[in-house]
Amino acid sequence: MARDKNTLLRDFHEARWDEPFIFEMSVPGERGVLVPRPCEEVASQAGDVIGELPEFIKRKTQPQLPEVGQMRVNRHYMRLSQETLGADVNIDISQGTCTMKYSPKVQEHLAARNPNVTEIHPLQDPSTMQGILEVYYRTEQFLKEISGLDSFSFQSGGGAHAVLANAYIVRAYHADRGDDKRDEIITTIFSHPCDAGSPATAGYKVITLMPDENGYANLDAMKSSLSERTAAIFITNPEDTGIYNPRIKEYVDAAHEAGALCVYDQANANAVLGIARAKEAGFDLCHFNLHKTFSAPHGCMGPGVGALGAKGFLQQYLPVPRVEFDGEKYYLDDNCPNSIGRVRSFLGNFPVVLKAYMWIMQMGADGLREAAIISVLNSQYMTKYIRQIPGVVIHYAEGKRRLEQVRYSWEKLKEDTGFGTEDVQRRLVDYGVQHYWMSHHPWIIPEPFTLEPCEAYSKDDMDEYLSILRQISKECYEQPDLIRNCPHNAPIHRLVKTELNDYEEIAVTWRQYLKRNNK
Numbered sequence: 299m300a301r302d303k304n305t306l307l308r309d310f311h312e313a314r315w316d317e318p319f320i321f322e323m324s325v326p327g328e329r330g331v332l333v334p335r336p337c338e339e340v341a342s343q344a345g346d347v348i349g350e351l352p353e354f355i356k357r358k359t360q361p362q363l364p365e366v367g368q369m370r371v372n373r374h375y376m377r378l379s380q381e382t383l384g385a386d387v388n389i390d391i392s393q394g395t396c397t398m399k400y401s402p403k404v405q406e407h408l409a410a411r412n413p414n415v416t417e418i419h420p421l422q423d424p425s426t427m428q429g430i431l432e433v434y435y436r437t438e439q440f441l442k443e444i445s446g447l448d449s450f451s452f453q454s455g456g457g458a459h460a461v462l463a464n465a466y467i468v469r470a471y472h473a474d475r476g477d478d479k480r481d482e483i484i485t486t487i488f489s490h491p492c493d494a495g496s497p498a499t500a501g502y503k504v505i506t507l508m509p510d511e512n513g514y515a516n517l518d519a520m521k522s523s524l525s526e527r528t529a530a531i532f533i534t535n536p537e538d539t540g541i542y543n544p545r546i547k548e549y550v551d552a553a554h555e556a557g558a559l560c561v562y563d564q565a566n567a568n569a570v571l572g573i574a575r576a577k578e579a580g581f582d583l584c585h586f587n588l589h590k591t592f593s594a595p596h597g598c599m600g601p602g603v604g605a606l607g608a609k610g611f612l613q614q615y616l617p618v619p620r621v622e623f624d625g626e627k628y629y630l631d632d633n634c635p636n637s638i639g640r641v642r643s644f645l646g647n648f649p650v651v652l653k654a655y656m657w658i659m660q661m662g663a664d665g666l667r668e669a670a671i672i673s674v675l676n677s678q679y680m681t682k683y684i685r686q687i688p689g690v691v692i693h694y695a696e697g698k699r700r701l702e703q704v705r706y707s708w709e710k711l712k713e714d715t716g717f718g719t720e721d722v723q724r725r726l727v728d729y730g731v732q733h734y735w736m737s738h739h740p741w742i743i744p745e746p747f748t749l750e751p752c753e754a755y756s757k758d759d760m761d762e763y764l765s766i767l768r769q770i771s772k773e774c775y776e777q778p779d780l781i782r783n784c785p786h787n788a789p790i791h792r793l794v795k796t797e798l799n800d801y802e803e804i805a806v807t808w809r810q811y812l813k814r815n816n817k
Contacts, residue, residue: 446577460604
């Protein structure tokens with residue numbers, strides 16, 4: 299699939315199979331693998347395993363699994379894979395605010411798939427998993443250095459989960475001080491939505507500050523929102539627009555003067571690794587997303603780890619168990635009476651921690667800083683040429699640079715042609731590009747798209763992506779019917795909403811699908 303040397307566009311067409319659901323392929327009695335019955339010696343020693351199970355965990359009916367031969371199963375999933383775009387087959391630029399960087403395959407094949415990782419049981423005695431506990435401990439030391447904070451927990455299953463845990467820590471801290479009036483959290487509209495949603499889930503009233511002409515909340519506006527009821531500020535910096543607030547220390551100092559804690563959402567940290575730290579900005583708590591910033595795959599809703607960091611005076615509230623080292627062995631410490639408790643089963647998602655540990659070890663301190671610098675450089679390169687595409691507008695902070703991502707707008711394109719960001723997204727698929735992040739709702743910036751090349755993508759990759767955006771803009775102005783009816787080269791052409799496929803979209807199990815469609 300060679301690119302046109304003049305336009306850099308590819309002649310792309312995706313496979314399209316009229317493929318049924320795996321359950322619809324089921325034939326009673328058909329098998330993929332015949333599992334041998336246990337030999338007499340094993341059966342006699344094991345006894346009646348099923349009979350010894352407590353009644354409350356026994357199934358009342360056999361699971362309704364599809365009965366399909368191995369060859370047909372293999373063919374089915376190979377066909378589905380040909381109808382899918384992903385990080386290994388297309389330029390995965392974007393998912394701005396959720397860094398989509400390259401994850402070295404050595405992390406997957408030599409580490410995360412290692413039987414010593416996949417076959418471990420979380421209830422094993424710590425003496426039998428010293429290597430795993432060491433990885434946890436050493437990764438914590440790395441993140442302490444990167445952030446400047448004093449302790450980390452890796453239990454949280456993602457960024458929003460870590461923000462929720464931080465909200466519980468904030469509550470525990472104020473409760474121990476006998477301060478029960480602090481029931482408000484302050485955040486900003488362009489911080490991650492979880493910085494409002496997670497504290498709200500924890501029971502806090504949330505005050506959301508809107509941006510000024512610079513793209514971040516006015517300092518005086520924040521000061522006027524602070525009171526004896528403010529428990530904490532939860533803030534992302536750089537915000538989801540890519541704009542970095544250079545006066546962040548003043549915001550933190552103002553919150554501290556009001557008796558509030560300061561929580562740093564560092565899910566957008568890719569541009570500041572080795573350059574700026576939570577400690578110097580004065581934050582008390584923070585979190586990193588290991589499944590983005592530190593190169594474990596983003597994973598389409600999982601797996602993930604929200605690495606939660608705290609200053610020393612808040613360490614006592616971190617989730618348990620914590621991995622400690624006594625100079626000879628690593629052990630799990632549950633003796634933390636002020637802890638908020640467990641926020642996830644066992645030790646959390648270890649393979650993600652392992653991948654992040656390997657990436658940090660491969661990069662080293664200088665490599666992390668270089669990754670941040672290149673991510674900013676790549677973003678500046680794309681910004682220079684995207685702003686030249688007809689129909690594109692960049693809101694806020696006129697003349698000032700963003701960091702590793704930018705929230706652009708097709709507002710002018712919409713005014714000129716009637717086509718907006720969702721139309722562009724559909725047409726991108728025709729050029730073999732799947733990833734295109736608009737923004738969280740509500741759309742404060744009209745017709746948004748948020749691109750983040752990070753450090754993983756080459757100039758050739760970025761030039762190809764730019765050429766596609768440039769071509770789609772041209773088509774919107776000159777070939778409206780082409781855009782109106784796209785995508786043309788995908789397995790599914792433009793989706794026409796009906797009551798039936800609305801139901802199909804939300805049926806996540808076969809049983810639910812049958813129920814939704816009265817089958």
